Amino acid sequence: MAAVSQLQRQFIEYTTSLYNEGYLDDQYTQLQKLQDESNPDFVVEVVSLFFEDSEKLLNNLATALQQKIVDYKQVDSHVHQFKGSSSSIGAQRVTNVCIHFRNFCEEKNLDGCLRCLQQLKHEYIQVRNKLEGLFRLEQQILQAGGSVPMMESICTSASTMSSSGKLSA
Amino acid sequence: MGVAADSQFHVLAVDDSIIDRKLIERLLKTSSYQVTTVDSGSKALQFLGFHDDDEVNSNQPCVSPNNSQEVEVNLIITDYCMPGMTGYDLLKKVKKSSSLKDIPVVIMSSENVPSRISRCLEEGAEEFFLKPVRLLDVSKLKPHMMKTKIKETHEHQPQHQENNQEQQHKQDQEHQEQKNALEILEEVESEQQSNGSKRKSIEEESVTKQNKTQIQLWPICRFD
Numbered sequence: 001m002a003a004v005s006q007l008q009r010q011f012i013e014y015t016t017s018l019y020n021e022g023y024l025d026d027q028y029t030q031l032q033k034l035q036d037e038s039n040p041d042f043v044v045e046v047v048s049l050f051f052e053d054s055e056k057l058l059n060n061l062a063t064a065l066q067q068k069i070v071d072y073k074q075v076d077s078h079v080h081q082f083k084g085s086s087s088s089i090g091a092q093r094v095t096n097v098c099i100h101f102r103n104f105c106e107e108k109n110l111d112g113c114l115r116c117l118q119q120l121k122h123e124y125i126q127v128r129n130k131l132e133g134l135f136r137l138e139q140q141i142l143q144a145g146g147s148v149p150m151m152e153s154i155c156t157s158a159s160t161m162s163s164s165g166k167l168s169a
Numbered sequence: 170m171g172v173a174a175d176s177q178f179h180v181l182a183v184d185d186s187i188i189d190r191k192l193i194e195r196l197l198k199t200s201s202y203q204v205t206t207v208d209s210g211s212k213a214l215q216f217l218g219f220h221d222d223d224e225v226n227s228n229q230p231c232v233s234p235n236n237s238q239e240v241e242v243n244l245i246i247t248d249y250c251m252p253g254m255t256g257y258d259l260l261k262k263v264k265k266s267s268s269l270k271d272i273p274v275v276i277m278s279s280e281n282v283p284s285r286i287s288r289c290l291e292e293g294a295e296e297f298f299l300k301p302v303r304l305l306d307v308s309k310l311k312p313h314m315m316k317t318k319i320k321e322t323h324e325h326q327p328q329h330q331e332n333n334q335e336q337q338h339k340q341d342q343e344h345q346e347q348k349n350a351l352e353i354l355e356e357v358e359s360e361q362q363s364n365g366s367k368r369k370s371i372e373e374e375s376v377t378k379q380n381k382t383q384i385q386l387w388p389i390c391r392f393d
Contacts, residue, residue, distance in 0.1 A: 027301050034195045034304075042195060049188050080250070084279045085188045088301045 004146035011137045012149050018134070023127050028090030032150075047131055050089050054124050057082045061117050065110070075113060076105035082120070093123045178314050179203040179240065183213045183247035183259065184277070189300065193246065193277075196307045205240070210247070210254030214262060217242060217269055242272055243314040246298075249278035249285065257289060264293040273313040277302055 018024045035042040057078050064075045083098035097120045104112030138148050180202045182193045190206045197204045207213050245263065247256040254262075256276050263269045276289045279300040286297045295313045298306045 030301070030303055031192075034192075034199055039195065046188060046191055049191060053186075053188060080279075081186065084186055084300065087279065088186075088188050088192055 004141065004144045007137065007141045007144060008146060008149055011134075011141060014134060014137060015149075018130055022092050022096075023130050025090045025092040027087065031089060044135060047089055047135075050085055050091070051128055053085050054082065054094075054128075057085075058117075058121055058124065061120070065113055065117060070108075070110060070113075072105045072108050072113075076102055079105060091124075091127045094120065094127055097123050178243045178311075179205070180244045180246060180310070181213060181216060181242045182206045183208075183210060183245065183251070183256065185209060185248065185251045189248065189277075193302060196302060196304060197246075199304065200307050200310075202310075205242075210251060210256070210259035210262075213245065213247065213259055216240075217245075217263075217272075219262065219266055219269060243317060244273050244275065244310055246275040246277060246310075248300075249276050249289070250280070257285075257292065260289060260292050260294055271317060273317065275310065275313070 015024075031043050031046060060078050061075060061082075064071060064078065079098050079101045083095055083102070086092075086094035086098065097116060101113065101116035101120065104116055141148050180197050182190065182197065182204060184190045184193060184206070185208050187208075190208065194204050194206050205216065207216055245259075247259055249256040256278075260274050260276065263272060263274055270293075273295045274293065275296045275298060276294045277298045277300050278285065281299055289297055296306075296309060
């Protein structure tokens with residue numbers, strides 16, 4: 001039983017840090033709320049779709065920016081898609097890079113776009129690793145016979161610690 | 170417990186993003202709606218049984234005589250930004266179609282562009298949701314679907330009477346009562362989050378405000 005509570009503590013700490021460091025935002029909590037006994041794998045399923053989609057988009061972006069004559073509308077369209085999908089799962093840092101990326105597309109600034117693509121790859125890999133780590137911890141807790149702590153309470157304490165200025169109940 | 174009205178509502182969700190389709194489907198199913206998702210405006214029109222000559226002012230007979238969709242759709246929720254037919258194009262086509270124009274349409278967009286929002290609302294969209302869409306947004310859908318049901322019931326039961334006295338006031342009262350009903354529905358929706366006793370008092374108020382005739386015009390509407 002000690003193993004379970006230790007794992008749960010680890011999970012809480014890890015989750016809190018992800019929110020504090022801006023890797024995840026409230027939208028991720030919203031996803032958790034939609035998961036229940038009838039849809040126990042909802043979050044993993046959506047996040048997996050996000051991973052697949054992201055890798056495709058990153059390849060498309062690299063290709064588009066390598067063209068002799070860059071089609072910035074096309075590039076922007078890929079970034080727009082990436083912005084949407086990352087925002088739908090709460091991958092806040094990825095979304096923020098996409099916002100900057102779109103500005104460079106509008107300016108037709110190739111250098112800026114290339115730098116953003118690098119940043120995007122970096123942030124994507126980071127959040128993917130973090131989420132995979134989170135899922136692994138969840139599996140360990142469940143296999144040890146415990147239950148995964150509720151996100152809502154973790155999120156509330158995280159927001160009091162962050163500089164959002166919001167008071168939590 | 171009365172009839173579970175929500176299970177009768179069928180929503181058609183349109184979005185080119187597979188992630189957003191999965192999300193909206195879960196949001197709608199959690200709120201007890203039946204859901205069909207499609208990935209484009211043209212597929213949505215196909216599903217709705219839309220015909221090109223099916224316009225409000227068209228004199229041409231339709232290809233299929235019954236002209237209606239195979240499955241009843243009570244609301245369309247669509248993404249704005251889609252390749253090919255945008256959500257706005259879809260909205261326009263639906264509102265111009267004689268068979269589909271009464272289906273409420275809701276637009277979703279990741280971008281907060283005021284001119285876009287007003288354009289959609291002017292074209293007849295009921296609501297405009299900013300993405301990512303949440304449960305709170307989805308809770309705003311029911312009144313729009315209920316309005317369609319009330320309208321249908323009203324059209325099909327114009328003679329439903331209790332006694333001679335009501336018959337005299339009926340025409341004036343009906344309009345007012347429908348208005349009251351819709352207001353109450355909206356009230357109930359906005360009170361959804363508050364405690365049970367507050368909701369119950371609204372329910373009691375609605376029963377005293379309406380006479381039996383009105384309640385009988387609303388066979389599927391339950392507040393409990």
